[in-house]
Amino acid sequence: MASKRVVRKLSLCMILLLCLSGCWDSSDIEDISFAMGFGIDASDDEQEPIQLTTQVALTKKQGEQATAQQGKLFQNVTLKANSIHEMVRGLSLQLPYPILTDHLETVVINQDIVTDYDLFILLDELLRDNITRLSPSVVISAQQASDILATNIDGEITSDYISAFFTNETSTMKILPKVRVGDVTANLISGTSVILPKITKDKKTVKLDGAGIIRAKDNKLTGFLTDKEVEGVNWLTGEGAGGLLNFRDEKGNTIIYEIQHYKTKSNPHYKNGKLTFDVQITAQGWITEDWSLTSNNLSEKYVDKLERLAAEEVVKIVEGTMKKLQQDYKTDVVKFYDSFRIAYPRDYQKMQKDWDNYFADADVKYDVKIKIVNTGDLVKEGKPK
Known part of the structure; x- marks a missing residue:
């Protein structure tokens, strides 16, 4: 009887050790490309009318391999196509690591693209994707979204820096509450107009500067405040x-x-x-x-x-x-x-x-x-x- 109890205990220990062995399919965090920001611009190519800039956070390993001589904490990759999803998948041709969008912080949309295209269409891929959250902040810019995301602020990832602005809303009435992807699409689905914070590049930094209005009639930009x-x-x-x-x-x-x-x-x-x-x-x-x-x-x-x-x-x-x-x-x-x-x-x-x-x-x-x-x-x- 004693020997059977010993066998049971040893068997239980073996099972517990197997449970503590970790995830068999886990990946090193340095072998993943985390998308922190999207910048959507209009392209001058009729066949590929949309331009997507993806801002990827650099890990130490990736920073060494991506030659971050300017001390950047990010890498920006810009692609052109006629669909957002095609460009996201196209990142696989330029980045050696799998791309994940579940840490996305900010979506910057240029005024020209949202003047020509329905905003709901531009955000459609983010809504359908079962990995991307609905919490990234959405901002509009008069300048190219790619230029906004290219701003190198010491010690900062630009898209994360922009998202953090909205924690200052208790300090001034000139900051709108954060407008998230989910908020935008909920308004557009219900047929109500949307106001988006406007971001501007100012020398070597970025700042909030008014707002843009998306009219419910066609989900396009109508003007700025x-x-x-x-x-x-x-x-x-x-x-x-x-x-x-x-x-x-x-x-x-x-x-x-x-x-x-x-x-x-x-x-x-x-x-x-x-x-x-x-x-x-x-x-x-x-x-x-x-x-x-x-x-x-x-x-x-x-x-x-x-x-x-x-x-x-x-x-x-x-x-x-x-x-x-x-x-x-x-x-x-x-x-x-x-x-x-x-x-x-x-x-x-x-x-x-x-x-x-x-x-x-x-x-x-x-x-x-x-x-x-x-x-x-x-x-x-x-x-x-």
């Missing part, structure tokens, strides 16, 4: 994470208000074929900079004045943004359709296919209330504590 108008979009959607409001007093002195938190609500009204939105914006925050050097910066009267001036500035910003969206582009990227869909579901079903035109003709009224809860670490006389 400035960073100030992006600020207006964030105020109108309530999706910003915070930031600063820069306004002036009656003498032209600069005042800076830091937004602690804010809330936006759009209330739709639809009667006799006329669409109206009442937009209510409330915010709380504090004054972080005051160039007026007034000695009464803690007085109730002075705070009331700043709250009024700040509210007037917000109205000015959102009115300018809405003018561009309604008159120039006729696209609802501030998601007014959502509140209307909830309030008037049957009417929205009838209006959905032509929603952007209804949005363009709507009257919009604003009620902005700014609350200053703190004016900084100053005593009433304006002297430091």
